[in-house]
Amino acid sequence: MTNRYRIYTEPLIGRVTASRNGRMLASSDLAVVMYETRLAPTIYFPQKDIVAPMSDLTNLQTFCPFKGTASYRDLELPDEHLANAVWSYQAALPESRAIQGHYAFRPDVVTDMDLGENTLCDNNSDHISGPVVDWLLREAAYIKTPEEFTAALSLKLREHGVHLSRLSVMLWSLHPLIAGKNYIWEKGVKEVSVYAPSYEIHDHPNYLNSPLRHVSSGLGGIRHRLCTDVPGNSFPIIEDLRAKGATDYVAMPMLFSDGRRNVLTLTSDHPDGFNTANLGLVFECSAVISRFYEVFMQKENAQSLLETYVGKRTGARVLGGEIRRGDGDEIDAAIMFCDLHDSTRLAETLDRAAYIALLNQFFETTSTIIHDHGGEVLKFIGDAVLAVFPAGDDAKMACSQALKAARAIVEHSADREDPDPAHQYECSIGIAFGRVTYGNVGSRERLDFTVIGQAANLAARLNDYAKRKGHGIVVTRDVAGAREDMEELGPLKLHNMSEMVQGYVARVPEVA
Structure with missing residues (x-):
């Protein structure tokens, strides 16, 4: 049978002996050979015929959807220790019941296999198509x-x-x-x-x-024939699927190139469940399937990490190709520019964990409010927040x-309740409006996506002024406009600004 994955066992005739450098490891009249697509024939010996001393079970386990979960033992030879040198399937799946309780040696362990009158078949000609x-190969990439x-x-x-009724893929992320x-596909949905x-x-x-x-922790894969297994002797999800008519369930690891162990599960509702050819097809293709999902997850991870570190709008621009120094608009x-007051005092009076928790709370609240009002946090600078509100065609908006x-941020900090006075904090905010360069600056190896221009410098200086004078929010004339809830400060001489700046305090309603 060609073009299908296959696995089968045959008894060997007469005595078969496995040796290592002249030392006998096993010798039996009841050895069997297992043939499996793409793999070299494997000789299995009954446990009673293993003569080399073996250790207790090691921590290593591997999973095969046809044979089950393999357990490993070391060989403790007089002159050498061979780690995980021999494996066995103590609860082999039905397709491989003939090797249950038998042991096979790692190929590099055996230096001489005396097959007696047996001749092994060439089993490497089969292929899947x-x-x-x-x-x-042709369509999935699109x-x-x-x-x-x-x-x-x-x-x-x-x-x-493949008699598939449900397919599930669990992919671990960097988020x-x-x-x-x-991702869960179900027949009929x-x-x-x-x-x-x-x-x-x-x-x-x-x-x-x-x-x-179970699978993500490296404990091996899972195969349950739900039409024969005893209810209650499996996981709750499997019993739920059994109640819905499932007859076979497989969960297998799906590895990414960085070692992350994801999980692919297959469920069948066919009376006979999955056959060897069904699972062989998936098993053969699993590495390729895994790479497709890895590409999807790498794209999602890149997007989520960029959004986390530089913001959603900026992250989209970077993913869109604005990655060179000088790229931008x-x-x-x-x-x-929003700055926390008395951060030095807070750092001195609070322990490290409490101070970090307070900073995180301040950043979380500030970021949420900014995003809710159409802005984007570009970066956290120490205990300060730099944010941008692009104007588009509506500068007034x-x-x-x-x-x-800004008012919502200041109100929240004033209204915030904490039983410990040491955890109270206030902030000051400076806002300016103008034309800025929004893009990449930095060295050739290390770039920063930020805003550069007079408005950015002015916002930072207004914030410094607000902090020194005890104001909550100080803005420029462009931002104040003709609003009545503004208190004019007159021309301000700000640090490193060559010209005087007309400043305004934005009044914040008193907190009851």
């Missing part, structure tokens, strides 16, 4: 989203004859808020379901007692939104 492989890829993969597997993405669990998933009972945790924008955000 058909709709799935053809699709992976799919743009992991949702579309998951749906197309599932349908291609069914087209190839400050979410642990990963879980139009859309692929997508879940983005937070890091609390690692402590959730449903995850702790799940195949996802001149834009009109309201620039906000940009100034108005920046002012509203």
